[in-house]
Amino acid sequence: MAENVPCQHACPAQTNIPGYIRCIVEQRYGRSYELNRMVNILPGVLGRICSRPCEEKCRHGEADLGQPVNICHLKRAAADLKSPWHRIKENLYTPSDKKVAVIGAGPAGLAAAYELATLGHKVTVYESQERPGGMLMYGIPEFRLPRDIVTLEIDNIIRLGIDLKLGVSIGKDLPLGKLMKTYDAVIAATGCLHSFALSIPGEDLEGVYSGLDFMMRINTGEKPAIGSRVAVIGGGFTAIDCARMAIRLGASKVSVNLRKTEEYMRIDAHEKKEAKFEKIAIYGLVQPVRIMGEKGSVTGITFERTRLKYLAEPPYRVAVPIENSEFTIPIDTVIVAIGQYPVTDYIKPKLKLNGKRIWTAPDTFKTSVKGLYAAGDCITGATDVISAIARGRKAALEVDALFVKHKRKKTMVRIESSEQTDRKRSDDFIPRSQMATLGPRRRLVDITKEVELGYDAIAAEEEAKRCYLCYLKYEIDVNRCIYCFACIDVAPRDCIKMIKDIDIKKDGSYGELVETGEWNNVVAIAIDNKRCIRCGQCLEVCPVQCISVSKVELIEQDMER
């Protein structure tokens, strides 16, 4: 899968990306949306704020092939362009008598609740805030994610008969022990609500915020006081959100300060570009040493320079301070957004932890307390929404297996015979469709105004046509091949190879192809699916029709036993 359909493999939820992009070309937006929704219950949300691990792996972005497909924008296009009267499909199973409680109505909790509800179990979700959504509602700024989209997609989940209890904090309003007794299983999906501190002098001064606290206050309607010069510490999504929000709240000079460099920021290029467009400066190779203040308020911050040091294993580079390199700049507000960790003190008896995160047994989502499962950011640390959704769903399937005594869904590879698509070779050279955005003035006047405007049907089709549709697989039937080499002549890159040997693995499957440059030694001509861009030129030119096309998709199948 990693070699054949790299985007789908990179997606934590394994979304059928070529499948839904093809639907957009065919203007079947509703089907496209549903293909997403099978594994990711919030396509409209993710189409706006996904961290896009798929685009990094997109074959179109390989050297000499141009830029990756705007997969995320297309996901949004499917959600935007589908009919308002679109029919949602649910695969519902027979109701059971099992009751499950989910703690936290964030992406992981919602995904788990949805999956359990479709599987027939009675689900109650406990959420400490006044509205469901977790970080979607309280963490991510509205200019990136309009709240009506969040509400709509959450309503689609809740109406499956999920009991959503808002404003109930487990541990405070209701002890966890009681929950454990009332329900057959409990899933903790409480996210990461504690912010890491810099642990430097001056952090308690007025004008120093933690990134999450800053965003939550704004998203609950407050307007935290900020000065005109703002320094954000950290380089993740929260840091950039805080910086962009600070500009909207009237700051004139906002900088994002990194210990390492831009290259190591955990955000996509798109977010960086928007931030820079809003005149946010990104400074690399600095780390804060102390925050200075007068009369209890921030007046400045002292940084020291760092340099990169090589490590042989991940994260490969660390920042080490340079001696005697301290410098101070005047500043009015400091926002510290260097990461978060979960709240675990409500769980008694004490849980086994993995650092500051909740420990779970590998691949089972079981915590050290019997009957208590955990999913999402509280076991992994703050990640991204798509990972949280994927994990919430998997945890739900584990809980289901506990009741049913076996797994009811299994992921299989389906291979079906296919035909050459109507993609033209010229489609490979369509430039990336840019997402229209609000101009610099209009976007800053209202902090809730969505910056990205979405694709219209034409832009969506143009972008969708760029996809190579890597779920198609081209193969040469060696028995029929006449070794005319015509396919090699028309190949757009070195994707068809002359083979002198094939490794055969212990289980009988084919391993690496051993290439040769000598015609005398050729035993087969083979298409290297890692290099193939599915242009179909070989198929058209083959005089003996020995090249076949098949469609390879990951599907979920019900397991009777």
Add this chain to the structure above:
Amino acid sequence: MPKNDHYVIIGNGPAGNKAADRLRDRDKEARVTIISDEAFSFYYRYKLPDFIAGRISEDALKVRPYTIYKEKNIRLRLGQRVERIDPDEKVLYLKHMKKVGYTKLILATGGSPRVPPSFIRFMEYFTFMTNYNDAVRIRPELQKAKDIIVIGGDLISLRFIKMLTGMKKNIYFILTRNCFWPIELTSRMAGKISSSLEKKGIKALVDTPIAAITRQKNKLLLETGDGQKIRADMICSFLGLKPNIDFIVGSGIDTEKGILVNEYLQTNYADIYACGECAQIYNPKLKDYWISIGSENAALQGETAALSLLGAHKVIKPVPKNLLNVGGVSVNTSWWKQF
């Protein structure tokens, strides 16, 4: 040293040429290759405005003739773009699918026009003037143009304006203080520059934001934030340079704004060095990273990189804060940090 050494230099500017010369002087047997995506030979960049104005010929731009390279046995690969570096395999991939192996590599890729993010949306209307190709393309256009807007700026922009006044053009100079390169101008400096320009008959607009640029028949219409409308034939952007490192980012070679090097101009790979306007060095005197500008600094760094590469461990000294006189104002130009 083994006889099959191949020193490759990417970039055919002052840093690259100096490095190539020094390598050849000290090592007669190694292969030395300069690769450059420009097809024109080594030239003086600061003379481009004079060339565009038609005051000097193409030959006067050239620093030295091609024959020198033959005499010195330095291979020139001009018009060939390096697309990717694989530092672990020690291989360069050129645009035309050619692989070039090296034993030691010097990156002297220089800079390309800097466009601050707030100007990016107007980029399609801008004319840039950073290399020979730009100059050749602009030369006839400029002869015809009457009204010219110069977005400033940098040191070359002031030189360019001087050249335009000589050509009797109608000039508007938009000076954005925090976009001046390589330094941020104080309001006093900006005031001095604009008043000295006004004396020469140039309309200077200080810190006037651009609201929109549109194309109308043969003219470009620029609307400022305060409602002025300026029609012009050309809008020339001079906002300094940014290091050419796009093809290096992600290769494993450490970069920030430029290519990160130590005081020997060595990157995080022992056999790769960087020098000139693409190299970023920590300067203990400034307590900051800096990137040198100007051909003299570049040549000095080219020499240092070559000597370090050959094992001399020559250290690049932090350049003192040079004061240059720009339009009657003293400006510190030996380093810059803002983009």
